[in-house]
Amino acid sequence: MSWDFERSPKIAFVGTGAQGASIGADFALAGLDVTFIEQWPEHVDAMNERGITVHLPMRSINANVRAKHLCQVAELRERFDIIFLVVKAYDTRWTCQLVEPVLASDGLVVGVQNGMTQHAIASVVGVERTVGAVFDMASNMFVPGVTNRQNDHDTSWFALGALDPANRARVERIAELLRLSGRVEVSDDIGSAKWMKLVVNAAQLVPSAILNLPFAEAIKMPGMATVMRTAGYEAMRAAQADGASIVPILGMAPTTTNDPERYVDEIFDEVLKTFMMPDTLTTVLQDWRKRRRAEVLDINGYVVETLKRAEQAAPINERIVEIARSIERGSLAAQASNSSLFAS
Known part of the structure; x- marks a missing residue:
């Protein structure tokens, strides 16, 4: 490949929320060579200023960065060795089409996203230039230039x-970089x-947002x-129907159980214990409070469609999607009383 670690690779973060x-x-x-590419105009301006x-x-940091508007991608003359894609799952394909011309011929796109977006990335830039990623980190942003x-x-x-x-060896080197974070x-x-991450996301992200509550409160x-755990059980059935194996995530030890539902409980509890603070709003609820569409179809909807192809039902995930879509259409408000809508 053209880049090595004797010099700093050229890196872009596309989606800098x-x-x-x-x-x-x-x-x-x-000190890495990083360019931010972002679709929120005021945020780009704030970062540049x-x-x-x-x-x-327990601390705050500030970094001077070079930020570009999406409309400026066509003006870029450099090609990036690594592009970290951190956009909503439903924006994956068109965003890859936008940045593919500035991706080095042997560069890699790393999809740090919810959902099964690695397939959409590969459909644009090729399997040989695609790296899948899973992550767990709670953040929010409501003010330009501040996260x-x-x-x-x-x-x-x-x-x-x-x-x-x-x-694989190239991914190991990217992992060295990502350990900065x-x-x-x-x-x-x-x-x-x-x-495995989609399983826990199906259980947590949208169901808690439907109640307009932090996850730690919604579960009570x-x-x-x-409801949440059942959504996760259905998602695990979808994963297995799609050929996935039960593998450890979130730094957890390898599972010792052959019971898929017990493993769902384990990762559900790990997220609650380690990655969610009492006031953590899921990304779905943040989107709704900003009047944005959320990744409902890429998470719970993906479970429903996967099981449908396997001729299986996902009644709880179907109900989650139905309620969430009503909220996005404006015919229903996200509110705590929505818990009653799941009663059988």
Whole structure:
């Protein structure tokens, strides 16, 4: 490949909201050659004027960064060795089409995203230039140029995996870079790892947002712990129907159980214990409060469609999607009383 670690590879973060900006700030402070590419105009302007500020639990950092508007991608003449894609799952394909002309011929796109986006990335840039990723880190952003990261490096977790096995050594080097921002593992089965994360996301992200509550509060509402865990059980059935294996994620020890539902409970509890603060709003609820569409179809909807192809039902995930879509259409408000809508 053209880049090596005798020099700093040219890196772009595409999507520099709460998550992308905080990771990119760590890279910038380490002196790496980083460009931020972002679709929120006021955020781009703020970063160019004042840098990116990241508030962590016990400290704050500020990094001077080079930020570009999406409309400026066509003006770029450099090609990037590594592009970290940190956009919403539903924006994956068109974003890859936008940045593919500035990706080096042997460069890699790393999809640090929810959902099974590695397939959409590969459909645009090719399997040989695609790296799948899984992560768990709680952040939020409501002010341009400022992100609030609730997990410092010790409780931020990533896993990376090449779609093309020939790229494993290159992914190991990218993992070295990403360790500037958290714990990182390299997986030989990133598809299964992404499914395991989707399992826990199906149980937590949308159901808690439907109640307009932080996850730690939503789970205490009558019946919601059962709803959430059942959504996770259905998602695990979808994962297995899709050929995924039960693999450890989040830095957990290899599972000793052959019971898929018990493993769902284990990863569900690990996220609640390590990655969610009492006031953590899931990314879905943040999107709704910003009047944005959320990744409902890429998470719970993906479970429903996968099981449908396997001629199986996913009644709880179907109900979650139905309610969530009503909220996005404006015919229903996200509110705590929505817990009653799951009553059988």
